[in-house]
Amino acid sequence: MPVLASHRKPRAKVRTATPAVGLTTAALASVTLLSTQSATAAPAEPKPAVEEVQKKVDALYRQAGSATQEYNRAKAASAAQQTKVDTLLSDVAKRAEKINEARRALGAYAAAQYRSGGIAPTATFFLADDPQGYFDQNQLMSRVTERQQKAVVDFRTQQASAAKKRAEAVKSLETLTETQATLAASKKDVQTKLTEARSLLSRLTAEEKARLAELERKKEAEAKEKAEKLARKQAAEAKQRAEAEEKAREEAAKESGGGTGAGSGTGTGTDSGTGAGSGYAAKAEKVLAFARAQIGKPYVWGASGPSSYDCSGLTQSAWREAGVDLPRTTWDQVKVGTRVATSDLQPGDLVFFYDDISHVGIYKGDGMMIHAPKPGANVREESIYYMPIYGSVRPA
Structure with missing residues (x-):
């Protein structure tokens, strides 16, 4: 019996998803590219100078x-x-x-x-x-x-x-x-x-800290130069006053027919006419003696001695030594006494700084002051021009 041939169609070959690996690689590449683009789109903030x-x-x-x-x-x-x-x-x-x-x-x-x-x-x-x-x-x-x-x-x-x-x-x-x-x-x-x-x-590096210290030294040097200029000006004005007073005494002596003698001068020095033995000068001497004794003690905010001070705590304690009770804050201390110009400053006067009157120091003469500067610093002498001056007062 003859064998009939099969009429079944041959099976179609099923294609397998062989490109899967390729697609995964492409996807990873896309993710990597997007990640790179995201990083590029949001760069880190530059470090401040x-x-x-x-x-x-x-x-x-x-x-x-x-x-x-x-x-x-x-x-x-x-x-x-x-x-x-x-x-x-x-x-x-x-x-x-x-x-x-x-x-x-x-x-x-x-x-x-x-x-x-x-x-x-x-x-x-x-x-x-x-x-x-x-x-x-x-x-x-x-x-x-x-x-x-x-x-x-x-x-x-x-x-x-x-x-x-x-x-x-x-x-x-x-x-x-x-x-x-x-x-x-x-x-x-x-x-x-x-x-x-x-x-x-x-967050500063060692190099940046050194640069910051250099900027501070430059600022201090400029302030000191201004202080020296004020000192020269005050000395010249004091000399002119002394010469004018001496001339006035000589003219008065000629008119009266007498002589003044070598020791007849009053000797104002740099005390703007108050005299070294005046009441204010005597008080200022006590104030500055106290302030000098505090040099080297640390600034601590809210402190008024005896081991540490903030700026107004130092001025209050110093003037208390001279028998003058100052208020506790710079805002109230600036209202006490008589306002004076920077060029007319005398030792003992209070110098206030910044528009908000948040700092104060004690003038010691020659454009310099004694003050408690800021956290991390100690009581020290410094030029009054280290900070912008608001104004000055003579407490007593």
Whole structure:
């Protein structure tokens, strides 16, 4: 029997997905390309120049100085308010005791009246064995009634006074709470500014730190040069004043027919006509002696001695040595005494800096001052031109 040929169609060959590896490679390449493009699109921020860092750090220190003065003001106010609150609370306690005394007196009178039964005066007269005794007793009761009335008045007076003092104490406590909140906020502000400044400085390389130190030296040298120029100007003006005074004395002596002699001069020196033995010069000498003794001690914000100082803490402590009580902050110290021009500065005068009056130093003469500069630095002598001058005052 013949074998019939199969009419089945031959199987079509199934193509396998062999390009899978190629596609994966292409995908990886695309991801890599996109990643590279993303990195290129968002480059890292360029590192600031040392000059920019210096400006930023100086600004942060200045802001911290202003926050320090706010802290000092709040701290002083808090101490004063705490004293006031303590006094008021003590007063309230004393008045409460007086109220209790008045209440006890009223209670005694009430008990006596209860024991007497509250009999009407007419009935008491008719029931009395001795009419004269009644009149004597009635007069006594009249005086007792007056004392009762006085006791009532005293009680009401003490009660009203205690209520008033209690209200004052509550109000003072609320003010104290607000001031303490300001104190805490100022403290946090100072710490934040200083932390940011330290962070900026810590990121500098050794080379950048050296560059920053060089910028500081240049700034100090320029400030010192200005101080020397002021010193020469003040010396020349003092010499002119001395010559003018000597000439005036000679002319006065000729007119009177006498002689002045070699030792007749007053000798103003560089003290702008006040005289070395004047009251202000004597006080200034004590101020500067104290300030010099603090040189080398560290700046600590909020400190007023004896181991560390901030700028206004140093000036306050120094002038206290001369018997002058200055306020705690630069903002209040600038309002004390007499304003003077920079060219008329005398030793002992206070020099204030920046538009926000956040720094102060003690003028020592020759364009130089003693001050507590900033965190990380010690009390030192420096040119008054190291910072922009706001103005100067003569405290006494």
